[in-house]
Amino acid sequence: MTETFDSFALVAIYSAMGVYLIAFVFFTLDLAKRSADAHAHAAAPVSVGQNAAAASRGTIATLEREAPASSAAPPRRIERAALALTALAWVLHVAGAVLRGLADGHVPWSNMFEFSLVSSAIAVGVFLFLQFWQDLRFLGTYISGFALIVLGVGTVNFYVPVTPLPPALQSYWLIIHVFVATLGTAFFAVGAGLSIVQLLQARREADRVSRLRFLGTMPKAEKLENLAYRVIVVGFVFWTFTLIAGSIWAFHAWGRYWGWDTKEVWTFIIWVLFAGYIHARATRGWRGSRSAWLAIVGFGAVAFNYTIVNLFFKGLHVYSGL
Amino acid sequence: MSRPFDHVEGSGPPERPGPGINQPALGVTGYLRFFWRQLTSMRTAILLLLLLAVAAVPGSMWPQRSSDPNGVIQFFDKNPTLAPVLDRLQLFDVYTSVWFSAIYILLFISLIGCVLPRTLHHLKALRAKPPRTPARLERLAAFASKELDAGDTVADAAGAIQAARAQLRSGGYRVALYESGKNLSVSAERGYLRETGNLVFHTALIGILFAVGLGGGFGYTGQKIIIEGQSFVNIKGAYDSFTPGRFFTDAALQPYRLTLDDFSVKYEEQSIQAYGQPIDYTAKVTTWLPGQKGIDSTIKVNEPLALGGSELYLLGNGYAPTITVRDGKGNIAYTASVPFLPQDANLTSTGVVRVPDALPEQLAFRGFFYPTAGELSTGALTSIHPDLRNPVLTLFAYKGDLGLDNGIPQNVYALDPTDLTQIAGGDSGTPALELRPGQTVELPDDLGSVTFDSASPPTAAADDWSQSVPRYISLDVHRDPAQLWVLLFACLATAGLLTSLFVPRRRVWVKAIEGEDGSLRLEYAGLARGEDPGLDAAVAAIAERHTEGLKA
Ligand code: HEM
Numbered sequence: 001m002t003e004t005f006d007s008f009a010l011v012a013i014y015s016a017m018g019v020y021l022i023a024f025v026f027f028t029l030d031l032a033k034r035s036a037d038a039h040a041h042a043a044a045p046v047s048v049g050q051n052a053a054a055a056s057r058g059t060i061a062t063l064e065r066e067a068p069a070s071s072a073a074p075p076r077r078i079e080r081a082a083l084a085l086t087a088l089a090w091v092l093h094v095a096g097a098v099l100r101g102l103a104d105g106h107v108p109w110s111n112m113f114e115f116s117l118v119s120s121a122i123a124v125g126v127f128l129f130l131q132f133w134q135d136l137r138f139l140g141t142y143i144s145g146f147a148l149i150v151l152g153v154g155t156v157n158f159y160v161p162v163t164p165l166p167p168a169l170q171s172y173w174l175i176i177h178v179f180v181a182t183l184g185t186a187f188f189a190v191g192a193g194l195s196i197v198q199l200l201q202a203r204r205e206a207d208r209v210s211r212l213r214f215l216g217t218m219p220k221a222e223k224l225e226n227l228a229y230r231v232i233v234v235g236f237v238f239w240t241f242t243l244i245a246g247s248i249w250a251f252h253a254w255g256r257y258w259g260w261d262t263k264e265v266w267t268f269i270i271w272v273l274f275a276g277y278i279h280a281r282a283t284r285g286w287r288g289s290r291s292a293w294l295a296i297v298g299f300g301a302v303a304f305n306y307t308i309v310n311l312f313f314k315g316l317h318v319y320s321g322l
Numbered sequence: 323m324s325r326p327f328d329h330v331e332g333s334g335p336p337e338r339p340g341p342g343i344n345q346p347a348l349g350v351t352g353y354l355r356f357f358w359r360q361l362t363s364m365r366t367a368i369l370l371l372l373l374l375a376v377a378a379v380p381g382s383m384w385p386q387r388s389s390d391p392n393g394v395i396q397f398f399d400k401n402p403t404l405a406p407v408l409d410r411l412q413l414f415d416v417y418t419s420v421w422f423s424a425i426y427i428l429l430f431i432s433l434i435g436c437v438l439p440r441t442l443h444h445l446k447a448l449r450a451k452p453p454r455t456p457a458r459l460e461r462l463a464a465f466a467s468k469e470l471d472a473g474d475t476v477a478d479a480a481g482a483i484q485a486a487r488a489q490l491r492s493g494g495y496r497v498a499l500y501e502s503g504k505n506l507s508v509s510a511e512r513g514y515l516r517e518t519g520n521l522v523f524h525t526a527l528i529g530i531l532f533a534v535g536l537g538g539g540f541g542y543t544g545q546k547i548i549i550e551g552q553s554f555v556n557i558k559g560a561y562d563s564f565t566p567g568r569f570f571t572d573a574a575l576q577p578y579r580l581t582l583d584d585f586s587v588k589y590e591e592q593s594i595q596a597y598g599q600p601i602d603y604t605a606k607v608t609t610w611l612p613g614q615k616g617i618d619s620t621i622k623v624n625e626p627l628a629l630g631g632s633e634l635y636l637l638g639n640g641y642a643p644t645i646t647v648r649d650g651k652g653n654i655a656y657t658a659s660v661p662f663l664p665q666d667a668n669l670t671s672t673g674v675v676r677v678p679d680a681l682p683e684q685l686a687f688r689g690f691f692y693p694t695a696g697e698l699s700t701g702a703l704t705s706i707h708p709d710l711r712n713p714v715l716t717l718f719a720y721k722g723d724l725g726l727d728n729g730i731p732q733n734v735y736a737l738d739p740t741d742l743t744q745i746a747g748g749d750s751g752t753p754a755l756e757l758r759p760g761q762t763v764e765l766p767d768d769l770g771s772v773t774f775d776s777a778s779p780p781t782a783a784a785d786d787w788s789q790s791v792p793r794y795i796s797l798d799v800h801r802d803p804a805q806l807w808v809l810l811f812a813c814l815a816t817a818g819l820l821t822s823l824f825v826p827r828r829r830v831w832v833k834a835i836e837g838e839d840g841s842l843r844l845e846y847a848g849l850a851r852g853e854d855p856g857l858d859a860a861v862a863a864i865a866e867r868h869t870e871g872l873k874a
Pocket residue numbers: 275278279281282323324325362363364365367371429430432433434436437519520521523524527818819822823852
């Protein structure tokens with residue numbers, strides 16, 4: 001049974017990767033199309049007004065009324081197709097994770113392969129569900145690319161067959177702690193994507209050069225900054241919870257809630273970086289691009305923690321399964 | 323941005339008098355003031371936070387004495403020139419180092435200096451009236467207005483404002499009425515909880531720091547190896563190693579007693595990939611608190627036992643072969659179960675036996691234990707499964723002066739053979755001794771014999787080795803009297819964080835302007851502090867409900 005489920009899981013994952021790839025191509029084509037659209041728009045006086053509005057940024061965002069998002073252009077068909085494909089890929093992806101869980105007989109997040117499977121599924125899921133709140137389709141290239149890379153590395157480099165849970169992992173804290181950490185990671189990933197676009201957009205707004213024309217169809221830097229902030233703050237709450245749940249688990253398993261083990265160190269570093277980000281957002285002179293860089297560095301630390309720290313650093317958390 | 327509205331962040335140097343005026347010297351207090359203001363500014367907080375993040379990194383790159391003392395020793399062995407340099411920089415004790423401590427202490431001073439004035443300010447704000455209505459509401463972030471003709475409405479300006487006041491009040495706003503010229507207005511504010519949450523969050527962080535510091539000071543940690551069937555009494559001398567906190571006194575130890583009745587391990591049998599991987603450890607123990615009857619309990623990984631104000635954790639285990647040594651005169655010079663240290667996942671283990679009472683010469687043994695012995699292609703033995711399926715004990719034997727009388731403490735798990743003569747194994751000419759449970763071998767030169775005692779019950783089948791060698795567990799015992807406080811502050815911090823990030827803090831104003839003809843112009847405006855995506859909708863909803871209520 002176990003082996004059948006596991007091979008079905010792999011089939012689902014490979015299919016998901018195939019569909020993600022098509023979605024990625026469509027999203028990229030859409031970016032190219034956006035460039036063309038923006039070019040057509042550039043002649044119209046509208047875009048000049050947009051730039052002027054962007055230049056008049058106050059220190060307190062909410063003091064000025066939000067200009068209507070400049071991305072109000074009618075949704076492009078190719079983009080809709082890309083989003084639908086992403087949703088389809090995601091369903092396959094989740095099916096893969098569930099099948100792997102059935103094969104395991106426990107939650108499928110106990111080694112590096114399963115981490116990459118579940119974390120990318122949750123990142124894409126968060127991206128899809130955030131669409132109900134805000135149109136973030138312009139991040140499609142970033143997210144589908146992210147899922148492809150993570151799944152690719154996961155299946156090629158980290159794949160391990162189903163193994164039983166060692167006693168140290170037999171705890172409901174595994175379910176809570178790791179799942180919430182993955183959720184936090186997903187929100188940080190989306191936030192970092194928004195911050196990257198924000199940085200590009202700010203450059204473009206500052207020197208008014210018509211490089212990166214597709215950005216003309218995306219929200220203004222300040223709107224992006226606010227969106228990133230809201231997403232990252234949710235991630236930060238999850239991360240705070242991860243930290244606390246992790247210490248409680250460590251307390252049950254190792255008899256101390258905090259011991260500066262490698263993994264604990266990095267969880268702490270990430271938490272402090274994002275606390276810095278939140279402060280930066282509220283401080284004159286640190287808002288805007290500086291805080292965006294912090295968000296990106298923070299997510300970089302998350303990625304580092306997942307990969308390099310898991311693989312090469314010594315510590316008690318030796319669950320990579322490799 | 324849940325700072326007070328009038329909060330100034332990152333205040334610069336002290337204000338300078340205008341040009342032309344003689345600039346007075348700052349003076350000591352002036353400088354202190356200046357430093358204090360710098361230290362408690364948000365900008366410093368950010369820098370210190372980032373610095374703290376960076377300073378924590380080296381602790382994950384080099385082994386730390388606190389979490390991995392053996393790693394530090396190995397690092398010194400491998401890098402004899404680099405290691406002392408790193409050590410001078412305290413890179414093996416990052417989290418207690420001068421520089422790391424300096425950063426977090428500064429951060430927390432900054433935090434206290436930041437939280438205190440904000441708390442006072444907030445307490446005042448809680449009692450103060452909502453502020454005066456701005457003159458031009460249409461310039462605020464969220465704005466709506468309605469015109470009601472004389473015939474449309476049942477109310478005049480005063481009535482409209484009273485209605486708005488009642489409506490806002492029931493919506494959880496604190497309200498105040500203002501009058502300026504002919505305009506009546508109500509000013510309302512809600513969401514003080516946001517700032518409260520922020521202050522609770524930051525104060526709880528201070529609480530965590532203090533609780534962690536004090537708890538470590540009054541607590542202790544100890545390790546104890548217990549072999550099946552043996553007991554342990556919770557007194558300092560009984561521990562194999564014991565680390566008291568700075569303020570520890572013996573009174574913190576409750577003299578309970580604990581016996582390990584049985585320790586069992588389940589191994590994976592189904593999965594080929596994970597064959598032999600342990601899937602469950604269970605220690606069955608009986609415990610006695612002073613003056614009470616014994617209680618049966620279990621300890622598992624992830625399921626510590628709370629006993630007498632401390633917690634007992636199952637952190638390690640292994641085999642403790644029972645070995646009896648008879649000396650050359652036929653007397654029993656030694657008999658005990660000896661904990662062997664596991665070397666690999668299949669529990670190939672090593673141990674040492676010292677027999678100072680042997681006559682005519684003192685004896686010592688260095689042993690390897692293989693729970694399921696198998697042969698490597700070189701002919702050497704290794705263990706191929708962690709359970710007892712083919713247990714074999716091999717011993718190197720030595721004779722000579724063990725040096726136990728000179729008082730130098732010796733590592734019970736290591737034997738330095740330099741001053742001893744090897745009599746079995748190695749180059750001694752006699753092969754290493756090889757025993758199965760129940761077997762006895764003679765030592766060369768009539769020095770005596772060694773028995774590997776079997777613990778199997780007499781009823782066991784001849785080839786059932788599963789009970790033949792006792793197991794031991796390694797318990798970690800911890801006491802941290804502040805752990806509940808840490809948990810409490812952590813929960814408070816989370817609650818504070820949630821309220822401060824997600825409770826909107828809003829000010830809303832409603833202004834009524836009565837026209838000459840009895841018409842009524844109503845203006846609604848809102849201002850948020852921090853991110854408040856729902857502000858526009860909230861103001862629109864207030865306006866809608868209010869005007870509906872006024873309609874004739
Ligand atoms: C141990 C160090 C600190 C940590 C981990 C930390 C963390 C945080 C976090 C997570 C927030 C956002 C949640 C909230 O609003 O409650 C926050 C907000 C805030 N912190 Fe800190 N903080 C620290 C030190 C400080 C210091 C030293 C100051 C004073 C200079 C300060 C002032 C503030 C202010 C004014 C806010 C509100 C910012 C806003 O509304 O966006 N914090 N802090």
